[in-house]
Amino acid sequence: MQDMFKGAPMSSLPAEVDIAVIPMSIVDGVPAVLLANGAGAELALPTGGLMAGETLESAALRILQAQAPVGAAYLEQLYSFATPAAGRTAITIAYVALVPGDGFAAPLRGGEQLVLVEVGVPWAGEAGGRVDVCTPGGEPLALVAGDADILGQAMLRLRGKLDYSGVGFALLPGRFTLRQLQDVHEAILGVRLNKPAFRRRMLDKGWLEATGERETGASFRPAELYRFLAPKGA
Amino acid sequence: MQDMFKGAPMSSLPAEVDIAVIPMSIVDGVPAVLLANGAGAELALPTGGLMAGETLESAALRILQAQAPVGAAYLEQLYSFATPAAGRTAITIAYVALVPGDGFAAPLRGGEQLVLVEVGVPWAGEAGGRVDVCTPGGEPLALVAGDADILGQAMLRLRGKLDYSGVGFALLPGRFTLRQLQDVHEAILGVRLNKPAFRRRMLDKGWLEATGERETGASFRPAELYRFLAPKGA
DNA sequence: CGAATAGTGTCTCTGAGACATTATAGG
DNA sequence: CCTATAATGTCTCAGAGACACTATTCG
Numbered sequence: 231m232q233d234m235f236k237g238a239p240m241s242s243l244p245a246e247v248d249i250a251v252i253p254m255s256i257v258d259g260v261p262a263v264l265l266a267n268g269a270g271a272e273l274a275l276p277t278g279g280l281m282a283g284e285t286l287e288s289a290a291l292r293i294l295q296a297q298a299p300v301g302a303a304y305l306e307q308l309y310s311f312a313t314p315a316a317g318r319t320a321i322t323i324a325y326v327a328l329v330p331g332d333g334f335a336a337p338l339r340g341g342e343q344l345v346l347v348e349v350g351v352p353w354a355g356e357a358g359g360r361v362d363v364c365t366p367g368g369e370p371l372a373l374v375a376g377d378a379d380i381l382g383q384a385m386l387r388l389r390g391k392l393d394y395s396g397v398g399f400a401l402l403p404g405r406f407t408l409r410q411l412q413d414v415h416e417a418i419l420g421v422r423l424n425k426p427a428f429r430r431r432m433l434d435k436g437w438l439e440a441t442g443e444r445e446t447g448a449s450f451r452p453a454e455l456y457r458f459l460a461p462k463g464a
Numbered sequence: 465m466q467d468m469f470k471g472a473p474m475s476s477l478p479a480e481v482d483i484a485v486i487p488m489s490i491v492d493g494v495p496a497v498l499l500a501n502g503a504g505a506e507l508a509l510p511t512g513g514l515m516a517g518e519t520l521e522s523a524a525l526r527i528l529q530a531q532a533p534v535g536a537a538y539l540e541q542l543y544s545f546a547t548p549a550a551g552r553t554a555i556t557i558a559y560v561a562l563v564p565g566d567g568f569a570a571p572l573r574g575g576e577q578l579v580l581v582e583v584g585v586p587w588a589g590e591a592g593g594r595v596d597v598c599t600p601g602g603e604p605l606a607l608v609a610g611d612a613d614i615l616g617q618a619m620l621r622l623r624g625k626l627d628y629s630g631v632g633f634a635l636l637p638g639r640f641t642l643r644q645l646q647d648v649h650e651a652i653l654g655v656r657l658n659k660p661a662f663r664r665r666m667l668d669k670g671w672l673e674a675t676g677e678r679e680t681g682a683s684f685r686p687a688e689l690y691r692f693l694a695p696k697g698a
Numbered sequence: 699c700g701a702a703t704a705g706t707g708t709c710t711c712t713g714a715g716a717c718a719t720t721a722t723a724g725g
Numbered sequence: 726c727c728t729a730t731a732a733t734g735t736c737t738c739a740g741a742g743a744c745a746c747t748a749t750t751c752g
């Protein structure tokens with residue numbers, strides 16, 4: 231059986247290549263994504279085709295900015311899958327776009343076809359699986375088939391990388407308080423964290439630099455603002 | 465700028481889709497991969513084109529068995545990248561195939577164009593980066609451009625998933641001793657581990673079942689054989 | 699001064715490394 | 726009885742949770 235494949239190099243099947251982008255941020259302490267409100271009243275991830283001369287990342291960035299202009303975002307490739315159809319195969323490559331702070335506010339003000347949805351993770355830890363989506367008001371929503379799996383993979387990846395890489399900082403503005411950082415971690419992990427232990431752990435990593443500045447506008451003791459340093463671990 | 469992309473759905477660019485498979489195992493306590501010895505005297509990963517009607521995983525399995533018939537293997541997708549050329553873009557999707565025990569022995573006996581190379585990881589922990597490859601004798605080898613990065617990503621992924629998922633067990637036969645399991649972990653992590661602590665940690669996970677059987681052929685106290693249980697975490 | 703949150707000191711508990719000791723096979 | 730390794734008991738230390746306490750800003 232194996233000999234039928236040997237010797238002659240195989241020719242690749244030309245396939246359609248699409249990029250799906252998950253614009254993700256933390257809104258009101260909950261993971262949230264922007265979905266496009268297509269004609270068929272179904273919500274779907276921003277998706278577009280790969281064009282000539284593009285790398286995957288540049289295509290993902292272009293599609294993100296075209297369909298959900300969030301400004302700066304940190305892009306990370308999630309995974310790829312094929313949907314084999316009769317005669318013609320389509321490849322989809324999923325990316326996560328981590329959007330800092332309130333980067334969703336501007337594209338949502340842009341009006342039109344973007345919808346903010348909250349992501350609920352029904353599994354604990356690194357178990358994995360699908361996620362539930364609902365409106366900020368709490369109403370459950372239906373997704374295009376497959377998108378719930380992609381979102382689940384995205385949450386799983388974030389949880390796994392959160393404490394040894396800098397992904398958490400991609401969801402924060404350049405200057406942030408330790409409380410904001412803890413809120414991001416709690417939103418992604420889906421658990422409450424201990425404040426002193428969290429502070430110690432973060433500061434001991436050596437990734438943070440105190441700026442000496444303080445937050446403003448609070449009616450209580452203002453927290454110090456920190457910057458993210460580490461160029462390590464992506 | 466963003467308006468030029470709105471409204472009309474974009475057509476995907478048809479692209480060549482290739483699958484590259486990394487057949488990986490632990491040989492003599494060191495991570496090792498099988499490379500194909502191409503015509504140009506350069507070593508390259510087994511690679512082939514996606515064919516009509518295939519999923520990515522079934523294509524990876526077919527290409528693996530065609531070019532490196534290792535028998536059973538656990539497949540995991542690594543990442544995808546595009547190589548944009550003038551006019552025509554090629555997509556490559558990299559897979560890791562974890563081969564249990566001495567699964568490399570049979571394909572290597574098959575003679576021909578397969579070469580066993582050892583993988584050296586010059587970075588510690590989860591830092592990431594390229595890896596070095598050499599013959600089992602210790603002679604450095606040159607790789608096709610890009611393959612060193614793919615191998616580095618594979619080692620990084622394995623290190624990251626080792627202690628919360630079952631990937632380590634995919635490199636062992638169905639029945640194994642705790643010492644063999646520790647050898648696999650030490651090979652992937654590149655560090656020596658403490659024996660009592662490693663045993664405690666593994667047994668406390670609840671993933672292992674003692675079979676009551678013992679290893680044979682040793683001239684000392686035979687170790688108990690265990691089985692992998694957990695259906696959790698992939 | 700009161701309210702609310704920032705930031706810290708301390709106790710405890712758990713998990714892992716270090717090390718020594720016991721157990722069991724073959725020769 | 727010797728050797729080599731399996732398997733385990735115990736001490737110690739580091740990291741994290743729990744909790745209380747102090748510090749600082751606004752009104």
